[in-house]
Amino acid sequence: MTEDYENTEEHKSTWTPILLAAGIAIVLIGVVIFWPIAVAGGIMVVAALFKLFKDGAEEKFAQAKESLEEKFPLESLNKEKLGIWIFLMSEILIFGSLIIAYVYVRLSSSSWPVATQTHNVILGMTNTIILLTSSLAMVFALHSIRAGNTRGLRIGLFSTFALGATFLIIKLGIEWPQYYRNGFTINSGLPGSTYFVLTGLHALHVGAGLVAVGYLIFRSYNGGFTSTKHSSVENISLYWHFVDIVWMFLFPLFYLI
Amino acid sequence: MPGMKMYVGIWFGLVVATVAEVVTRSLPGALSLLALIILLISSGKAITIALYYQNLRYEDKSLAILPIAALIGVIILVVAAGMSM
Numbered sequence: 001m002t003e004d005y006e007n008t009e010e011h012k013s014t015w016t017p018i019l020l021a022a023g024i025a026i027v028l029i030g031v032v033i034f035w036p037i038a039v040a041g042g043i044m045v046v047a048a049l050f051k052l053f054k055d056g057a058e059e060k061f062a063q064a065k066e067s068l069e070e071k072f073p074l075e076s077l078n079k080e081k082l083g084i085w086i087f088l089m090s091e092i093l094i095f096g097s098l099i100i101a102y103v104y105v106r107l108s109s110s111s112w113p114v115a116t117q118t119h120n121v122i123l124g125m126t127n128t129i130i131l132l133t134s135s136l137a138m139v140f141a142l143h144s145i146r147a148g149n150t151r152g153l154r155i156g157l158f159s160t161f162a163l164g165a166t167f168l169i170i171k172l173g174i175e176w177p178q179y180y181r182n183g184f185t186i187n188s189g190l191p192g193s194t195y196f197v198l199t200g201l202h203a204l205h206v207g208a209g210l211v212a213v214g215y216l217i218f219r220s221y222n223g224g225f226t227s228t229k230h231s232s233v234e235n236i237s238l239y240w241h242f243v244d245i246v247w248m249f250l251f252p253l254f255y256l257i
Numbered sequence: 258m259p260g261m262k263m264y265v266g267i268w269f270g271l272v273v274a275t276v277a278e279v280v281t282r283s284l285p286g287a288l289s290l291l292a293l294i295i296l297l298i299s300s301g302k303a304i305t306i307a308l309y310y311q312n313l314r315y316e317d318k319s320l321a322i323l324p325i326a327a328l329i330g331v332i333i334l335v336v337a338a339g340m341s342m
Contacts, residue, residue, distance in 0.1 A: 077320065085320065089327040096331035104335075121279060128275045135310050136268040143261055241310045248303045251275075256282040257292045 020048035053215050084235040088242050095246050102194045113191050118184055123175050124255035127167050134163035135244045138237045148227035154220050161213045164206055171203055195254055205243050212236045267309050274302050
């Protein structure tokens, strides 16, 4: 079976994932040791992402048919979708561990500031509704392209991008500066560090999602998607909804309880 | 695949649930009880998004292996952290 596969399919390989992983590692090392190293790592990450997007746009690694043993035990999923689910699994591990660690710290602390007094509930609720609406816009984009409606796809993607950007502007441009002015910073003990680390990590994921949605918008103007060829839209929408799900827990934990 | 009308209905339900969380917090009563109610609403919202927006309801049931494996992984990490304290 493997021999058949090797004989019938053109062998394709890429160094992009290695460059991307090395770039991220160098950024993290640079942040701790010496910032110019982090900049060099950042350049590597950008170069790798550019190559990744270019390969994606050219569908360099797209396969028309996958053999059964490649898909077992999830026969109904293609490799791309299985890949995104495995990626989301790793994200569940990251956020799940951090959220449970926060709950543990919170429960074992004798005193903790009242959430509704330290955090702006109205801004938090507004951001929750914005993120929920961005998820609906993403659903609209996917629904449209499944029906072959490219204009609907673009409207959905632009709306998702605008709403995601608004979420970040409220969070990083209004809310965080307000907390800093009130003396609630990352150095304000465990309440401050847990809040800024978890919501900061989430904001980083929203930012990554915006880059991905930007890529979809770019591809939508280059005839990249049709009613039968839109797996990137489907996969990135799974990621976007996941980011939404994480916020559904962060909002009550930090703003209400 | 359900139509857009249903997705808009789900979005409306999620927004109402978000407002309900905020209203619940302002109700009189023990914080632990209010927290439990709020977290139940949040979990319901998260499950709804996963089932309908991520289309898990219409996917192969075997896909549940992955999130369940991740949750087991989280439990292992928590237990390991607890044991090291």
